Amino acid sequence: MKIEFTKGHGTHNDFVLVADPKDELDLDGDLVRRLTSRRGGVGADGVIRLTSTASIAGAGDAIGDEILAEDPAAIWFMDYRNADGSIAEMCGNGVRVFAAFAEKLGYVSFAADGGRGQDASRDGFALGTRAGVKRVRKEPNGWYAVDMGPWFLPGGDEARTAGYDAGVVVRGWTTPRPGLSVDLGNPHTVVALPSADELERLDLTDAPEVVPTPPHGTNVELVVPLGDERAPGGEPAGRICMRVHERGVGETQSCGTGACAAALAVRAWQGNAAPDTWFVEVPGGEVRVRALSDGHVELAGPAELVFTGSLEV
Numbered sequence: 568m569k570i571e572f573t574k575g576h577g578t579h580n581d582f583v584l585v586a587d588p589k590d591e592l593d594l595d596g597d598l599v600r601r602l603t604s605r606r607g608g609v610g611a612d613g614v615i616r617l618t619s620t621a622s623i624a625g626a627g628d629a630i631g632d633e634i635l636a637e638d639p640a641a642i643w644f645m646d647y648r649n650a651d652g653s654i655a656e657m658c659g660n661g662v663r664v665f666a667a668f669a670e671k672l673g674y675v676s677f678a679a680d681g682g683r684g685q686d687a688s689r690d691g692f693a694l695g696t697r698a699g700v701k702r703v704r705k706e707p708n709g710w711y712a713v714d715m716g717p718w719f720l721p722g723g724d725e726a727r728t729a730g731y732d733a734g735v736v737v738r739g740w741t742t743p744r745p746g747l748s749v750d751l752g753n754p755h756t757v758v759a760l761p762s763a764d765e766l767e768r769l770d771l772t773d774a775p776e777v778v779p780t781p782p783h784g785t786n787v788e789l790v791v792p793l794g795d796e797r798a799p800g801g802e803p804a805g806r807i808c809m810r811v812h813e814r815g816v817g818e819t820q821s822c823g824t825g826a827c828a829a830a831l832a833v834r835a836w837q838g839n840a841a842p843d844t845w846f847v848e849v850p851g852g853e854v855r856v857r858a859l860s861d862g863h864v865e866l867a868g869p870a871e872l873v874f875t876g877s878l879e880v
């Protein structure tokens with residue numbers, strides 16, 4: 568069988584994108600690992616399959632019905648898989664790259680005059696994910712901004728007061744450091760470090776050890792606050808840098824949900840005077856995170872489609 572694919576990335580968090588509008592592709596773990604292999608395949612941190620929400624509902628997948636009940640406009644579904652073949656609930660960079668892919672395929676248009684496909688210029692492009700419907704709009708600079716929905720500090724009030732609810736050990740550390748869990752639809756644990764030098768020197772070859780062990784694993788973000796500034800709109804903003812070890816992948820150049828988690832954790836640590844807008848520097852570039860007044864969080868950043876090809880599998 569021949570698979571036609573597009574390679575894309577969001578701040579160098581890279582994906583193999585496959586259009587499967589009729590839900591015909593059996594994307595099992597083996598196929599995902601073949602596609603993502605950096606030696607034997609295309610190479611990527613994950614696979615994104617674009618399929619129709621109605622098709623997966625018709626095939627008996629309950630998530631399809633839930634998405635259509637939440638928003639019947641969410642006719643396309645992002646089926647995201649980590650490089651190791653595991654399924655993850657959400658991928659923030661992936662949503663932006665999915666939007667660019669759907670735009671290229673003519674399934675959606677962000678142009679004010681409509682253009683081809685669904686017109687997303689007014690309410691945003693509604694797309695289905697395992698973490699619910701996400702809305703994407705396109706900014707004048709070409710960045711995609713995603714309403715990532717509600718976020719939580721699952722440790723509750725105790726964790727919020729203490730500022731942590733987990734102990735994290737990175738390779739080379741002799742004692743655990745405090746980490747804060749943040750739920751973006753997928754799990755994250757954020758640890759603050761005192762300097763960018765220390766961040767740069769970290770050895771993230773192995774998955775950090777997190778105690779207590781999160782039931783479904785966790786992505787781990789190591790973060791350094793860099794200070795305050797003004798966003799281009801004039802509002803106060805914070806800046807942080809981070810590295811991330813992703814569940815099911817390893818260290819990546821960027822993680823959209825991870826950037827949200829890192830910004831929201833630092834915002835929580837700073838208390839009431841903390842800004843809502845954050846610029847997050849990652850090894851692969853920069854994204855913007857905004858805590859919205861309705862309890863949602865927005866992620867904005869670039870999305871690039873770099874080449875297309877086909878693979879015999």
Ligand SMILES: N[C@@H](CCC[C@H](N)C(=O)O)C(=O)O
Nearest residue numbers: 655658659660753822823824
């Ligand atoms: N890189 C993604 C997150 C992908 C899923 C993650 N590895 C998990 O298992 O939760 C992002 O941009 O959010």
